[in-house]
Amino acid sequence: MLDAVTRLAEAGVASPEYDAAELLAHVLGTTRSRLPLVGAVDHGHQVAFAALVARRAAREPLQHLTGTAAFRHVELQVGPGVFVPRPETELLAGWAIDRAREVEGDPVVVDLCCGSGAIALSVADEVPVAEVHAVELDPSAHGWAERNLAATGVDLRLGDMADAFPELDGTVDVVACNPPYIPLEAWASVAPEARDHDPALALWSGDDGLDAMRVLESTAARLLRPGGWVGAEHADVQGESAARVFAASGRWTEVRDHQDLAGRARYVTARLAR
Secondary structure: OHHHHHHHHHOOOOOHHHHHHHHHHHHHOOOHHHHHHOOOOOHHHHHHHHHHHHHHHOOOOHHHHHOEEEEOOEEEEOOOOOOOOOOOHHHHHHHHHHHHHOOOOOOEEEEEOOOOOHHHHHHHHHOOOOEEEEEEOOHHHHHHHHHHHOOOOOEEEEOOHHHOOHHHOOOEEEEEEOOOOEOHHHHHHOOHHHHOOOOHHHOEOOOOOOHHHHHHHHHHHHHEEEEEEEEEEOOOOOHHHHHHHHHOOOOEEEEEEEEOOOOOEEEEEEEEOO
């Protein structure tokens, strides 16, 4: 175990102790918290563990190796071809859930650029009365969302958020979106786990990283009822520029940026003017 931690640390993995423990627990069919109860690890499991550690040291995402990603109160199936949901996005999902709970009657919630379906699944799980819709443009990511949203009642579609759900125009209570937001010029600064393994459609968004945010602003204005809410994640350097996308259009009130638990600008919210 110590050798695995050292190897991962030398490879630049941000959380080598955690990742090594998760991989060992995965191989042994147990949980990280129960590893102290495990006795000797047999040779076959040692070989399997070493193989996974080597792949993680090559910066293959941990969640691709285990096949799952925890997100709020749900567990998602993930793998090659879908963006691995990050803990920071749980804050945006929580905001959307809070706004949905404020709605009188059954809220209508739309998850744009849904990827694995993380936000849509969390809303469906925590607000059972909500009518939840989700759309994803990338066919591979859509396939993962199908797995995660099966039997949930979520209306999942393959398509572009720009023209998604025209039948819902003017009726939606909450729109949530984790759009691509990385500028093309930032390629070299992106962690290998994302740059080399997450789908390109989930990462890059024009020269300033806000191309998708501009589409989202227009789409949300079309979908929402007057007084409805939109929330969107962005890069930590886009706290002011992402908010300006909404403020500049003149269609929104209560435009506000929110920080993550580390104090970094993380997502913008706005309310459609009445």
